[in-house]
Amino acid sequence: MVRSVGAHSLSLVRGLGDFAVFTAQSFRSALTTRKLFRRVLRAAFEQGARCLPVILIVGTFTGLVLGLQGYHVLNRFGSESLLGALVSLSLVRELGPVLAALMLVGQAGSALAAELGIQRNSEQIAALETMGVSSHGYLITPRLISALFVYPMQTALFVAVGLWGGWLSGSMLLGLEPGVYWASVERAVEPDDVMECFVKAAVFGLLTVSLCCYNGFNAHRCKTATGARAVSASTTRAVVLSCVTVLAADYVITSFLL
Amino acid sequence: MLLEVQGITKSFGDNAVLTGVDLHVPHGRVVTVLGRSGTGKSVFLKCLAGVERPDAGTIHFDGKALDVDAPAARAEFCRRCSFLFQHNALFDSLTALENVELPLEQTTDLSAAEVRKRSLEALKQLELDTHADSYPSQLSGGMQKRLALARAIVTRPELVLFDEPTAGLDPLRRNAVFEMIVKYQRQFGFTAVIVTHDVAEVLVISDHVALLDGGSMRFAGTPEAFSTSTDRFVCDFRDSTLALSRSIAALRQSSAPLPLNS
Numbered sequence: 001m002v003r004s005v006g007a008h009s010l011s012l013v014r015g016l017g018d019f020a021v022f023t024a025q026s027f028r029s030a031l032t033t034r035k036l037f038r039r040v041l042r043a044a045f046e047q048g049a050r051c052l053p054v055i056l057i058v059g060t061f062t063g064l065v066l067g068l069q070g071y072h073v074l075n076r077f078g079s080e081s082l083l084g085a086l087v088s089l090s091l092v093r094e095l096g097p098v099l100a101a102l103m104l105v106g107q108a109g110s111a112l113a114a115e116l117g118i119q120r121n122s123e124q125i126a127a128l129e130t131m132g133v134s135s136h137g138y139l140i141t142p143r144l145i146s147a148l149f150v151y152p153m154q155t156a157l158f159v160a161v162g163l164w165g166g167w168l169s170g171s172m173l174l175g176l177e178p179g180v181y182w183a184s185v186e187r188a189v190e191p192d193d194v195m196e197c198f199v200k201a202a203v204f205g206l207l208t209v210s211l212c213c214y215n216g217f218n219a220h221r222c223k224t225a226t227g228a229r230a231v232s233a234s235t236t237r238a239v240v241l242s243c244v245t246v247l248a249a250d251y252v253i254t255s256f257l258l
Numbered sequence: 259m260l261l262e263v264q265g266i267t268k269s270f271g272d273n274a275v276l277t278g279v280d281l282h283v284p285h286g287r288v289v290t291v292l293g294r295s296g297t298g299k300s301v302f303l304k305c306l307a308g309v310e311r312p313d314a315g316t317i318h319f320d321g322k323a324l325d326v327d328a329p330a331a332r333a334e335f336c337r338r339c340s341f342l343f344q345h346n347a348l349f350d351s352l353t354a355l356e357n358v359e360l361p362l363e364q365t366t367d368l369s370a371a372e373v374r375k376r377s378l379e380a381l382k383q384l385e386l387d388t389h390a391d392s393y394p395s396q397l398s399g400g401m402q403k404r405l406a407l408a409r410a411i412v413t414r415p416e417l418v419l420f421d422e423p424t425a426g427l428d429p430l431r432r433n434a435v436f437e438m439i440v441k442y443q444r445q446f447g448f449t450a451v452i453v454t455h456d457v458a459e460v461l462v463i464s465d466h467v468a469l470l471d472g473g474s475m476r477f478a479g480t481p482e483a484f485s486t487s488t489d490r491f492v493c494d495f496r497d498s499t500l501a502l503s504r505s506i507a508a509l510r511q512s513s514a515p516l517p518l519n520s
Contacts (some may be wrong), residue, residue: 033364034363034364034365035363035364115351119349122345122347122350123343123345123347124347124348124349124350126304126309126343126347127341127343127347127348127349129308129309130307130308130309130336130339130340130341131336131340131360131361131364131365131413132332132333132335132336132337132361132364132365133360133361133364133365138364
């Protein structure tokens with residue numbers, strides 16, 4: 001048993017080291033990759049425009065539910081006027097970055113891992129290497145760079161539509177004065193909260209996109225399956241690991257920033 | 259010699275695939291590496307291209323030792339060498355033109371206009387200019403092969419490595435692919451190293467033939483020497499069709515004829 005625990009621990013440390021080297025190598029490739037800007041724009045389109053509908057829909061419903069639940073809870077204490085603060089702080093500090101990251105993992109991260117896995121299987125990545133093109137620079141670096149600004153932008157959008165959803169359920173449906181709602185939002189949110197929101201979004205973006213790229217890129221190293229099954233296994237692994245990492249990283253960042 | 263390979267070894271775990279392979283490839287020639295399935299032909303070719311790292315041995319390209327860990331030397335080698343994968347390895351999300359443009363865009367300082375011009379030229383030379391905007395999945399198998407060759411030659415390489423370019427093709431298409439390789443090899447003057455199983459065609463198109471078996475070269479020489487070799491393994495490999503017809507004839511003679519009403 002001790003041997004098994006030791007082997008698993010070593011494997012975990014090796015995996016973490018490999019992941020760190022992979023990410024570092026991808027950032028280093030930014031210095032040597034040609035036509036990087038165009039690739040970054042393309043990656044931003046994949047992570048941004050394609051994920052926009054899901055961000056808007058989930059953001060709206062999150063705000064609606066927060067407004068609804070918050071209004072009824074605060075109503076018990078006669079504090080409905082604090083609904084704006086409740087919705088805005090919940091969204092800006094926690095729900096916005098976390099839910100937006102989870103949606104982006106589901107939509108863009110899974111597609112990214114599958115695409116890289118298929119490219120590995122069909123030797124497209126090997127073809128790049130034989131051409132003398134850095135596969136990290138061409139395939140991974142643009143996605144990592146775009147994640148650093150697309151995730152915060154998507155999170156900001158998520159928070160904005162969430163606030164609007166809170167106003168819709170709190171003011172339009174339940175009758176809270178709109179001025180009271182928006183004044184409460186304005187009083188509650190500090191610049192530090194916004195900073196925390198953006199820091200979290202950028203960190204989640206970096207971690208999840210790295211994880212999805214790492215798993216897809218190394219689909220051929222999957223020990224339990226080969227071919228299409230390896231792609232499917234690596235995609236599943238990428239999504240699960242990314243979701244767990246978002247929640248774990250959220251706790252760590254919050255404990256440092258609070 | 260353009261390429262000199264000495265004592266290449268490569269293992270995957272306990273499985274020793276290459277146990278000391280030597281090969282000499284002269285400038286401007288077509289060299290073919292034959293061998294049974296699973297003898298490590300593709301691994302050998304990937305070691306030459308730098309996709310796989312040999313465990314031991316040396317590779318000299320144009321007189322210089324090839325060090326896969328030296329980025330500058332590796333970049334120089336990649337600039338002068340192209341690899342044609344067995345299944346083409348075309349980028350399925352890029353059009354035919356974008357596929358051909360990619361190596362020029364990413365490895366040269368050419369202007370966008372020059373990249374476009376040279377890529378269109380390569381497509382035209384391979385009679386694919388009318389399919390520049392098609393995606394690889396919209397092209398036939400032969401066209402995909404030509405597109406892969408266009409991408410390989412657009413950088414004007416001195417050495418092109420072909421990994422089983424005719425695998426899975428019918429005899430007519432196989433001939434067409436070999437014809438295409440020889441035609442463009444003459445036209446562009448590159449040196450070709452081809453890994454294949456097709457003995458009959460190889461003897462027609464090659465300047466040199468090598469036979470890989472058991473992790474090392476069992477034969478290396480001209481097609482004429484290959485045709486007249488008395489080495490047992492070379493004979494078995496070369497005369498495999500003849501051996502098959504003998505076995506079938508013997509089988510037919512020894513078997514009792516089946517009753518007509520069975």
